[in-house]
């Protein structure tokens with residue numbers, strides 16, 4: 077297989093973790109006989125510095141000519157006081173919207189050897205294996221009007237039926253491939269958009285008799301994600317609720333540094349990035365945890381290229397390195413050995429290479 | 433002191449837990465020489481059944497002639513398929529709005545003898561003592577337009593500067609009386625209403641040099657409330673974020689059944705209710721946990737009547753009964769004795785009485 081990939085290292089630790097993930101990707105290419113052509117471009121703060129634009133036209137163009145995009149992270153104190161249009165995260169919002177990446181997939185799965193770092197009791201966290209499907213290009217993130225008024229401010233949550241249908245369908249398909257359970261999250265006792273959401277789920281479920289569906293209110297899910305996270309399989313929700321719940325869920329396993337994400341749109345194109353941010357306070361020190369970005373590359377192989385075996389091999393290797401007791405500094409624990417970003421990546425690569 | 437209180441038992445376990453709380457209130461009255469005049473009225477499902485209106489005029493009128501309101505809980509499967517205007521929670525939304533109860537106070541404090549029931553590790557949960565201040569009468573809950581459109585639906589988040597100012601001021605005052613720390617939660621990287629919110633906090637903080645202020649994004653707080661809940665003292669946020677975060681925070685201590693709340697407005701009037709719902713599945717069995725409602729009565733004594741000693745006495749008594757190993761069924765644990773709602777209330781009353 078031959079694929080073109082745009083790489084957007086971004087800011088902070090972005091370039092470091094992306095470099096690791098690219099090394100792993102190339103090893104996978106060698107081992108499984110694929111050719112990955114990489115092009116590099118800027119986004120976020122780095123793009124503001126070079127082009128005065130958090131998402132330059134060159135970047136968009138390169139992505140348009142690619143099969144998938146790998147992103148590091150954006151943001152940092154340097155740009156915190158910029159006007160909204162010149163903030164790094166604007167690059168993120170714009171790339172999602174431009175490429176219509178309406179489905180954000182956020183898997184949360186416990187690595188047994190990391191559970192000590194979880195704030196939850198082991199028995200609560202240990203069997204967690206859920207996927208949050210967040211609508212990513214609608215809702216209050218993009219609705220108009222959004223502005224200051226004479227004596228205050230307003231934002232608008234907008235959803236069309238078609239926008240809800242496509243994300244809900246996506247979630248049903250994922251539930252069918254996974255555990256067959258779907259939890260749809262809304263605030264139907266208050267919001268019109270939520271009542272629409274619930275109706276769409278109710279209508280769609282007739283096409284998926286094999287998927288068990290429940291509706292739950294966002295406040296109630298915010299509780300149950302912590303009290304009983306292993307209850308969940310696929311969780312689907314709108315943009316703002318998804319932002320909050322997916323970050324909340326990311327603490328369950330005790331290791332934000334290992335969580336990947338995919339932002340996709342129905343065809344094979346997608347953008348893959350770690351859940352963690354740009355961590356400017358440790359940038360450039362070679363200590364960042366590259367696991368989340370490496371696992372995001374695994375998601376790319378699976379969701380954009382249909383390379384399931386290759387994806388599984390990366391996941392196996394990452395898991396094996398943890399089980400062998402090798403960690404980066406963020407996961408430091410009794411009895412574990414702390415490695416640098418590059419050393420830890422070497423371990424993953426050795427795992428993949430020696431298993432030929 | 434002489435006070436008039438409207439009691440709204442509501443649905444499900446509401447009447448049972450309210451009866452317990454009223455008994456405790458009357459004992460406090462006797463011991464500290466206060467007279468509490470109680471009037472009973474309907475709200476929620478019970479009011480729909482009797483008056484075809486989740487908040488009848490009689491109820492509003494009685495509340496208007498009272499110094500404070502005690503509420504049990506509303507809702508149940510019987511009314512789940514009613515049209516929006518005839519749903520029990522509409523009574524709740526309308527009473528908040530009618531009485532302009534813009535500040536919802538949700539304290540979360542660990543009872544050491546309950547920590548085993550927490551999903552969090554003991555060392556994470558044990559020193560938690562925070563207060564979420566949720567704006568309760570604005571935002572997307574009440575903003576217009578909110579409606580179906582030709583091809584979808586919209587909701588509107590609206591805040592006036594004055595609405596933000598009064599809740600933020602309220603939170604600053606509370607922070608000053610508590611630990612001197614205030615975390616303001618918003619999504620200022622996306623929402624106009626959040627940018628307004630942040631500006632108001634920045635302006636107000638000049639009047640409170642003794643309060644240490646931080647701004648944090650809602651997604652980030654959703655994580656930190658679980659990874660490091662003892663970081664927080666007072667947390668202030670808008671209506672929808674407050675709904676989600678306060679319910680999320682309610683799981684920290686392992687016992688939703690003991691969390692009280694107050695909904696207030698600047699003068700002394702307020703509405704006091706447990707955080708938990710109407711729990712229809714256990715209604716009428718005499719097994720519900722009355723602690724949250726009893727502690728809500730303590731909040732009423734403190735916030736509406738300025739009776740701090742009386743409030744502290746209730747809190748002490750509740751805590752002592754837990755420490756003595758007496759629980760209701762929801763908190764069942766090794767070595768604890770399970771009592772009925774009434775038996776458990778008797779223990780609390782004995783604590784208060786014998787300490788004359």
Ligand SMILES: CC(C)[C@H](C(=O)O)[C@@H](O)C(=O)O
Nearest residue numbers: 165166168169319621622651
């Ligand atoms: C940076 C911000 C705009 C973004 C979002 O809210 O979508 C981030 O929190 C995320 O979840 O990717």
Ligand SMILES: CC(C)[C@H](C(=O)O)[C@@H](O)C(=O)O
Nearest residue numbers: 265266295521522524525675
């Ligand atoms: C019942 C519902 C409308 C209400 C809310 O969202 O405010 C409830 O969840 C609460 O927090 O009191």
